[in-house]
Amino acid sequence: MIQENIKIIIQPSKGWQPINWRELWQYRDLFYFLVWRDIKTRYAQSVLGIGWAVIQPIFSMIVFTIVFGKLARINSDGVPYAIFSYTALVPWTYFSGALSGSSSSLLSASGMMTKVYFPRLVIPISPVMSKLVDFTIAFIILLGMMAYFGFYPTMQIIYLPLLILLMMLTASGMGMWLTAMSIQYRDIKYAMGFFVQLMMYGAPVVYPASNVPEQFRLLYGCFPMAGVIEGFRSILLQTNPIPWDLIGVGSIVAMVLFISGAFYFRRMEQYFSDVA
Amino acid sequence: MSDIAIKVENLSKRYRIGLKEETKDTFVGAMGSILKSPLSNLKRLKKLTQFSNDNQDHDDIIWALKDVSFEVKRGEVIGIIGANGAGKSTLLKILAQITHPTSGRVELNGRVASLLEVGTGFHPELTGRENIYLNGTILGMTKKEIDRKLDEIIDFSGVEKFIDTPVKRYSSGMRVRLAFSVAAHLDPEILLIDEVLAVGDLEFQKKCLGKINEVSKRGRTVIFVSHNLAAIKNLCPKVIFLDRGKIIKFSNVNVAIRDYLALDKNESDNNFNDTKKGHVALNQILTIKNIYYLNNKREHVDYIVSGEKMYFDILFNIDQKLKSLDDVLFEIRIKDGIKEKLFTLSTYLTNSNYNNLMNDSSVLCEVNNFSIAPGEYHIDIICSVGKDYSDYLIDCKKINVVDGNYHNSGKKYENILYGPLLIEHNWLKE
Structure with a gap:
């Protein structure tokens, strides 16, 4: 059994709760199996299976290349529009998937929550982890496309894990906020679909960040995905120097989102099984 | 290590139940409340995690x-x-x-x-x-x-x-x-x-x-x-x-x-009435008021001891316009916990339909040996006058049977293991 500490005290919890790291560590096997269940069952009984992980960004790329690249002739920082948009779509697809998964996670796990105790924090975090599998596959396709278009990674690629961490942090921070709120307000559930879609235009997915007026650049960077996506382009396609300003602002916002999200989640945790 | 495993002190839990919604009875009122509904919804949903100390939403809360x-x-x-x-x-x-x-x-x-x-x-x-x-x-x-x-x-x-x-x-x-x-x-x-x-x-x-x-x-x-x-x-x-x-x-x-x-x-002691579920009213010349269980000393009891003598006491009313009734059949149907029939006690089977029954009286059914295993049972009561059903009560009362040393061996008879019926038996040597 997990609880090695022999004494458990149950009391009404008031106000802000610290995160019980020790307990989270004790439940690491559960976390592992939840992530693994997510991966294993996501494309169960489908013909294309894991192929779905690349179909979404590739089809978006095709449509964007036609609509924004050819028809609207949006500036793509001097690289072919196809790879310009696909490089952004890889992190963006991850982010939107992880965020939707995370924000709906508590509602879909409510059956489990009302029947057994475990640290609830593992629920919104596990989709953030499991979507990394899709991300990896889409990223491998990206490497193939880079080779086709003649882009080769430089030493700068060592910064990439930092950006990946940043997008995970953002997805889990927002996810914790939204999923804790969705228990009480189902509006979140209905809003998430188009909200995520609209958010895409707040990040430099179909256009380059260089199109944003200079005086709004830092404000623009407050959405951490702006820094992530521009960073991906700059590291892999060498469009611009690494946008440390965007990444810096984004990191601060992401940290704030993550920490406040975790605390808000812990605070609302006591109501989950009663209100869900 | 202390030998107390669980210690609970002054534990209370409050729930907010069914948040009430007010309905408007005019069209304008209804339209107005639709427009205002996001606001009132917000107030309502907010309350899910908030409990104010005033008594204003008192009836919304249960302990x-x-x-x-x-x-x-x-x-x-x-x-x-x-x-x-x-x-x-x-x-x-x-x-x-x-x-x-x-x-x-x-x-x-x-x-x-x-x-x-x-x-x-x-x-x-x-x-x-x-x-x-x-x-x-x-x-x-x-x-x-x-x-x-x-x-x-x-x-x-x-x-x-x-x-x-x-x-x-x-x-x-x-x-x-x-x-x-x-x-x-x-x-x-x-x-x-x-x-x-x-x-x-x-x-x-x-x-x-x-x-x-x-x-x-x-x-x-x-x-x-x-x-x-x-x-x-x-x-x-x-x-x-x-x-x-x-x-x-x-x-x-x-x-x-x-x-x-x-x-x-205490809760089931109230007399049966028409609103009671399972009460199928038929011609209602005779309506069953209640049924009591008596032990072998004819005292009212809440439970029956397995294997002992006992009585069912059925109370009933007869239509005021009639003086007395003849050819009245009573049946008590005993069913197990999942409402499968076990057996029936019947005046028909014993050729003992009642005659001359008066209003507000009772009939008694004697069971010499209530050979039913400990557990919870349900009964139906059926009554007919002449050829017509007069009253039919489904699952109208529970019977709780407790263990009673039926086999004179001091051994416990486990319903779940041995089944619901007790049969007297002996084991012989050659």
């Missing part, structure tokens, strides 16, 4: 538990009984840390596992083996622990042939067996069990009861919630009897069950 205190020693098996809504499940959920108390304090000494449902977190797309791991970790086991017990779990479940088949292809029985097998291999110091036995067939229930028995014999502390009084009686020497969020009794099982049944009786 599922109020000032509950008790102590359980290490190795004790405690049953919790009470009517629906008495707070049994709430208490269990607080002990299991699923829901938080509103006030009070609980101290648990030892590792806790709760079994409020079998198969929590089972995923239909995963195989049996994979679900063992998933369900096991949800219940609090580590992967290593499951690795070690895997063969045992698969063995116990009896589905080894399909262990690598997705669970969605299992029959529901197989799924329950697999899930229970995982739960049975938890090895906590304190085990909390809710009405999980209610699901599954009798064989499964027997297996569960056997396992609980085994766990308790190993010196584990068990808290067991059930409506199945026979199971409670078999497993739990001590019982907590809850009613409306308060502990009415924490005592020896027999005393607590007696009190519980007495409460049940």
Whole structure:
């Protein structure tokens, strides 16, 4: 059994709760199996299976290349529009998937929550982890496309894990906020679909960040995905120097989102099984 | 190490129930409230996590538990009984840390596992083996622990042939067996069990009861919630009897069950009336008012001792316009806990239909030897006058039968094991 500490005290919890790291560590096997269940069952009984992980960004790329690249002739920082948009779509697809998964996670796990105790924090975090599998596959396709278009990674690629961490942090921070709120307000559930879609235009997915007026650049960077996506382009396609300003602002916002999200989640945790 | 396993002090839990919605009865009012509804919805939903101290929304709140205190020693098996809504499940959920108390304090000494449902977190797309791991970790086991017990779990479940088949292809029985097998291999110091036995067939229930028995014999502390009084009686020497969020009794099982049944009786003591469910009114020349159980001394009792002489006393009214009735048939149909017919006591079968019955009187049916195993039973009462049914009451009252040393051997007769009927018998030597 997990609880090695022999004494458990149950009391009404008031106000802000610290995160019980020790307990989270004790439940690491559960976390592992939840992530693994997510991966294993996501494309169960489908013909294309894991192929779905690349179909979404590739089809978006095709449509964007036609609509924004050819028809609207949006500036793509001097690289072919196809790879310009696909490089952004890889992190963006991850982010939107992880965020939707995370924000709906508590509602879909409510059956489990009302029947057994475990640290609830593992629920919104596990989709953030499991979507990394899709991300990896889409990223491998990206490497193939880079080779086709003649882009080769430089030493700068060592910064990439930092950006990946940043997008995970953002997805889990927002996810914790939204999923804790969705228990009480189902509006979140209905809003998430188009909200995520609209958010895409707040990040430099179909256009380059260089199109944003200079005086709004830092404000623009407050959405951490702006820094992530521009960073991906700059590291892999060498469009611009690494946008440390965007990444810096984004990191601060992401940290704030993550920490406040975790605390808000812990605070609302006591109501989950009663209100869900 | 202290020998107190569970210590509960002044535990209370408040719930907000059915948030009321006001309805407007004019069209304009209705349109207005639609426009205003997001605002009022917000206020309403906000309240879900807020409790104000004023009494303004008093009727919205119920106290599922109020000032509950008790102590359980290490190795004790405690049953919790009470009517629906008495707070049994709430208490269990607080002990299991699923829901938080509103006030009070609980101290648990030892590792806790709760079994409020079998198969929590089972995923239909995963195989049996994979679900063992998933369900096991949800219940609090580590992967290593499951690795070690895997063969045992698969063995116990009896589905080894399909262990690598997705669970969605299992029959529901197989799924329950697999899930229970995982739960049975938890090895906590304190085990909390809710009405999980209610699901599954009798064989499964027997297996569960056997396992609980085994766990308790190993010196584990068990808290067991059930409506199945026979199971409670078999497993739990001590019982907590809850009613409306308060502990009415924490005592020896027999005393607590007696009190519980007495409460049940008070509520069912009111005469039957037309609104009562199961009361099928027919020509209503004669209506049955109530039925009482009498013991061999013809005293009113709440329960019947298995194998003893007893009487059914049926009270009835006759249509005021009629002086007396002839050729009146009475039948009492005894059914078991799941409402399968067991037998019928009938004036027709014994050629003893009544004549000359007056208004507001009663008839008595004597049973020499009530050879029914301990447990809970239901009865139907049927009455006809001449050729027409006059009154027909379905499941109108419960009968609680307690053990009574029928075989004069001092051995307990377990309903769940031996079946509901007692037959007098002797074993001969050559």
